[in-house]
Every structure is written in C-alpha cells, then in structure tokens.
Amino acid sequence: MHVGILTGGGDCPGLNAVIRAVTLALINECGARVTGIERGFLGLVARQVRPLDSAAVIDILAQGGTILGTHNRCDPFHYFGEGGADVSARTLAYARELGLDALVAIGGDGTMAIAERLSRLGLPVVGVPKTIDNDLYLTDRSFGFDSAVAVVCESLDRLATTARSHGRVMIAETMGRYAGWIALEAGIAGAADVILIPELPYRLDALAALCLRRQSSPGHTLICIAEGAHAAGGDLVVSRTVAGSPDPIRLGGVGALLAQQLQPLLDSEVRCTLLGHVQRGGQPTAFDRVLATQFGWAAAQRVKAGQFGRMVALQGADIVDVALADVAGRNRLVPPDHALLQAARSLGIFLG
Numbered sequence: 513m514h515v516g517i518l519t520g521g522g523d524c525p526g527l528n529a530v531i532r533a534v535t536l537a538l539i540n541e542c543g544a545r546v547t548g549i550e551r552g553f554l555g556l557v558a559r560q561v562r563p564l565d566s567a568a569v570i571d572i573l574a575q576g577g578t579i580l581g582t583h584n585r586c587d588p589f590h591y592f593g594e595g596g597a598d599v600s601a602r603t604l605a606y607a608r609e610l611g612l613d614a615l616v617a618i619g620g621d622g623t624m625a626i627a628e629r630l631s632r633l634g635l636p637v638v639g640v641p642k643t644i645d646n647d648l649y650l651t652d653r654s655f656g657f658d659s660a661v662a663v664v665c666e667s668l669d670r671l672a673t674t675a676r677s678h679g680r681v682m683i684a685e686t687m688g689r690y691a692g693w694i695a696l697e698a699g700i701a702g703a704a705d706v707i708l709i710p711e712l713p714y715r716l717d718a719l720a721a722l723c724l725r726r727q728s729s730p731g732h733t734l735i736c737i738a739e740g741a742h743a744a745g746g747d748l749v750v751s752r753t754v755a756g757s758p759d760p761i762r763l764g765g766v767g768a769l770l771a772q773q774l775q776p777l778l779d780s781e782v783r784c785t786l787l788g789h790v791q792r793g794g795q796p797t798a799f800d801r802v803l804a805t806q807f808g809w810a811a812a813q814r815v816k817a818g819q820f821g822r823m824v825a826l827q828g829a830d831i832v833d834v835a836l837a838d839v840a841g842r843n844r845l846v847p848p849d850h851a852l853l854q855a856a857r858s859l860g861i862f863l864g
C-alpha cells in the first residue's frame with residue numbers, strides 16, 4: 513500500500529504529531545510505503561514529494577509547524593500559478609502516476625473542501641481536522657486549538673499585570689476568523705473581564721460605561737476580543753485579502769479600532785496587543801499531541817479499511833469519522849446558548 517500525506521492551509525501546532533502517527537501506524541501495522549506531499553496541494557500540482565520513513569518522523573512529535581511545509585493558496589481547481597486554471601485532472605493524474613492508494617489530507621475547511629472535490633473525482637482521501645480556530649464542522653475539537661488557547665491565556669495573565677499596575681484598559685486581540693472559540697475559552701482561562709466574540713455583536717456605549725465604572729474600582733479592565741468580533745450594526749475589520757486563496761479575507765485590527773473608540777470616552781489609558789501568529793507558533797500542548805496522535809492513528813485505520821471520503825473527528829470522548837461532504841463549506845460557530853457563555857455571564861464577565 514502506498515499512502516500520501518499532505519498538510520494544507522495555515523500551519524498549526526500538532527501537524528507533525530499527525531504526520532508521525534499516520535506514518536508510524538501505516539508502516540508498523542501493514543508495511544505501507546508513505547510519501548510526504550510538500551506544501552499542501554502544491555506538491556501534487558508541482559510534483560514535489562519525498563519519502564517518509566520511521567526515521568523521518570520519529571523525533572517530530574513536539575515540533576510546531578509542519579515538516580512537509582504548507583500552502584494557503586493552492587487550490588487545484590483554481591490554481592494561482594496558472595491564472596486560476598482548473599488543474600485538477602493533472603493533479604489526479606500525478607497521484608495515479610505516484611501509485612497512491614490513498615491520500616491523508618490534514619487541514620482546515622479549505623483543505624477539506626478541496627479534498628472532498630478530489631474525492632468525488634476518484635482520489636481516495638481521508639481528512640484530519642486542523643485549525644487553531646476550532647471552527648471545523650462536526651468535530652468538537654480540532655488539534656491546535658488547545659495550544660492557541662494556552663498561548664492566549666498566558667498572554668492575558670501577562671497583560672493583566674500591566675492592567676493592574678497602571679490602572680489601564682488592556683485589550684488582547686485573538687485569531688479565530690468568524691468563530692469566537694479562542695477568545696471565549698482563553699478569555700475564561702485568562703480571567704478576562706470582557707470577552708467579545710463574533711457571535712455576540714457588542715454595544716460600544718455599554719462597554720465604555722463598564723470600563724468607566726471600573727476606573728474607580730477595581731481600576732482596570734482586561735478585554736479579550738476575537739478578530740471577527742464587531743459592534744452591533746458594525747462591519748468586520750479586514751486586515752488584507754490574499755488573492756487566490758480559497759478563503760481570501762484576513763481579519764485583524766478590531767482590537768486597535770476598539771482602543772481608538774474607547775480612549776476618548778475614558779480617563780484610563782487604553783492599550784491593545786495584537787497576538788497574531790504567536791498563537792499558531794511553537795510546540796503543541798500535551799492535549800494537542802494526544803489528540804493529533806489519536807486522529808493520525810484513526811486516519812491510518814480508515815486508510816487500511818478503505819473508508820474514503822471521510823474526515824476523522826472528535827465527538828464527545830469518541831474519535832469517529834464523518835463524510836467530507838458534510839464538512840465542506842460549513843463552519844462551527846459558538847452557539848448563543850453555549851454553557852461557557854452562560855457561566856461567563858453568571859460570573860459577571862461582559863459579553864457585549
């Protein structure tokens with residue numbers, strides 16, 4: 513059996529742990545030949561692959577990023593390198609030429625959507641859900657999320673010391689795209705006084721009134737805002753567009769905007785920290801290493817059983833698999849009645 517592995521979309525802690533688990537499980541359980549596809553789907557389009565053996569993956573569990581490299585713009589159905597041409601037939605032909613019996617595609621919703629289309633055209637694919645945003649449909653967790661939350665939590669702990677010492681309003685802006693999972697979980701873990709997420713548009717006047725009240729006691733306010741958060745009736749703040757990407761809009765800057773809007777209304781100084789790609793970097797947490805390993809092993813089992821067009825997923829405590837067709841093109845947002853929102857409100861955390 514010959515199996516290809518690729519990592520697509522943004523990098524994420526735990527990618528190497530999945531590559532390791534898939535490779536070792538397939539080699540140890542059935543003597544498979546494993547090939548790493550470099551830089552996501554670009555490796556299949558531009559014919560960049562390399563063999564993966566046990567020695568290549570044995571020491572990579574704790575390494576951040578991806579040893580295979582990745583690409584966030586390469587969609588074989590709209591190839592950026594050839595003016596948006598559909599090169600899917602050539603991509604599939606190369607996979608056949610390599611003699612791939614299966615492809616394990618590790619990525620977020622963009623990668624799963626491409627994997628699903630290739631799978632409909634006959635490529636035997638198993639998907640593995642990756643994203644720090646935790647917004648992939650039908651899985652309770654994607655690996656990488658826990659690591660990002662840990663970084664944001666530590667950042668909030670650090671920002672809180674300046675908030676307290678200077679009596680300031682400190683704003684931390686997280687990633688997360690259109691979902692508030694990172695800001696919500698990290699905001700709770702990092703004792704934020706205010707958590708602003710895209711799913712609950714905020715009222716600037718109510719937020720300013722809260723910060724004003726807190727100026728006298730306790731003297732400071734710690735705000736955790738998701739990049740996709742916006743004022744009621746306001747627009748998303750876009751930092752740039754990435755031409756040719758399956759998801760061209762990049763959010764960012766809402767924290768700085770909020771600081772600008774709040775400052776004239778308050779006596780306290782307001783500062784904003786954009787956490788950015790720090791959230792995606794570095795080593796995976798122990799939780800993400802275990803989840804990535806479970807996902808990788810489960811993907812190898814689906815490959816061995818010939819169960820294709822599926823994505824492995826965590827539902828409750830169980831690793832299951834779901835149809836790629838049910839995942840592609842959908843996102844998992846924070847539901848308005850989520851238990852963490854109820855707990856946050858009850859604890860007096862301002863949610864907008």
Ligand code: F6P
Pocket residue numbers: 522584620643644645687688689739754762763792
């Ligand atoms: O989807 C992961 C993510 O890190 C988002 O949270 C963020 O909006 C985006 O990717 C950033 O993308 P890029 O690395 O292209 O700036």
